[in-house]
Amino acid sequence: MNSQTQNQVTIRTATEEDMTWVNNQYLSIGFKLSDFERELIAIAEVNGEQAGLGRLQYIDKGSAELGGMYVHYAFRGLGVAGRIVDHLVKNAAGYQKIYCLPFAHLQAFYQKFGFAPEQELTKVPRVVLEKHNWCNSSYAHKTLLFSLTRDI
Template identity: 40%
Template sequence: MSIKRVTPTELVWVNQQYERIGFQPSTLDHEVIAIVMSQDHFAGVGRLVKLNEHEAELGGIYILDKFRGQSLAHEVVSFLVEESKRLGLKTVYCIPFEELQHFYKKFGFHEFDISAPAVDSKILTKYHWCLETYDKNVLLLKLSHD
């Protein structure tokens, strides 16, 4: 297993995966995108989307079916959480499906009052889009780096 940041050439593969599962496409403009490799094959992907200078959204975590059960999602999220610290971000939001709440709590994500005035409007828009788009319930979680 290895994990690395995506290059422009690999972005095509990333967006093909996201298109297959109904996720929004990625760009390298304001995103850190990670690919996890297993046995020299692309096995999964995740991203950290900068909302502003101090905040980002962690999302797009997807492991291909044949590579599941190898803790690769854990590796992707760990990598991106460390990247968020390295970038000096103060807050990282995540909008997971409800059944993944316990997984994200392992990394320090927690539920919070979404009516708080400090919540970035882009993340609220995305959260409402997810609620309307997906058949499963989603949560809005937050990780703070102090």
């Protein structure tokens, strides 16, 4: 993208009609496919072109996991990922606790949104702990366990 071009970034919540596109993106990068009924999915568009996505996955009453963050290479550096995270956190109605498993090199990025290292591991849902362990045994980059506690 030409840096002198004014880019209009918009974020919207995915509809059921978007699910083929959403899951094709996740399929192309080896991520778990989305389940529309159990997730809040955000789609970023730059100048009307689909540029990236992210999601909040339901864990249990009151908690979710932020993940599935992906921005197409052509749109990186435009603040798209930050806009997706901001949209998801602001629209996380009913979730008091949001977990996030970022790669260590993305720590500062997630901290800008209020995420911090989880201190109470005994209270973390088993599914999040298992995914955290899986990530650290499967990826070359270290994965952190962050959370954000919200007033609801």
